[in-house]
Amino acid sequence: MNSPYVIDCGTAGEHRWRVTEGFWDEILGGDVEVVVTVGDEGGESGERVSVSIEGTARVICDRCLEECELPVSFSETVDFKGEVDLEEYIFESIVLGLPFQRVHLSTNDCNPDMINRICSA
Ligand SMILES: [Zn+2]
Numbered sequence: 001m002n003s004p005y006v007i008d009c010g011t012a013g014e015h016r017w018r019v020t021e022g023f024w025d026e027i028l029g030g031d032v033e034v035v036v037t038v039g040d041e042g043g044e045s046g047e048r049v050s051v052s053i054e055g056t057a058r059v060i061c062d063r064c065l066e067e068c069e070l071p072v073s074f075s076e077t078v079d080f081k082g083e084v085d086l087e088e089y090i091f092e093s094i095v096l097g098l099p100f101q102r103v104h105l106s107t108n109d110c111n112p113d114m115i116n117r118i119c120s121a
């Protein structure tokens with residue numbers, strides 16, 4: 001496997017990645033810290049893995065269509081088994097961790113020209 005996001009759930013420990021460029025599709029980019037902790041208390045059903053994803057992602061603002069940075073915050077506990085490639089999982093979690101409305105946090109941060117155009121339309 002070429003993915004750098006492979007973990008072995010049979011081995012307890014902490015994995016950290018900084019997700020920056022080269023990972024994104026519908027997201028333009030970002031800087032997200034991913035911390036995956038494999039617990040050692042897992043039973044036969046697999047290992048308990050806790051995931052925490054925090055950072056910022058760059059997306060297109062739905063209001064003014066310019067780039068904006070939004071906070072990403074996601075955490076959950078999952079049961080994985082054996083060796084897993086988390087690349088897809090991490091990507092989907094980042095998308096899920098984004099606010100539902102992808103717009104600048106304040107209207108003042110939006111491109112004023114664009115807002116004027118929309119408001120006068
Ligand atoms: Zn905006």
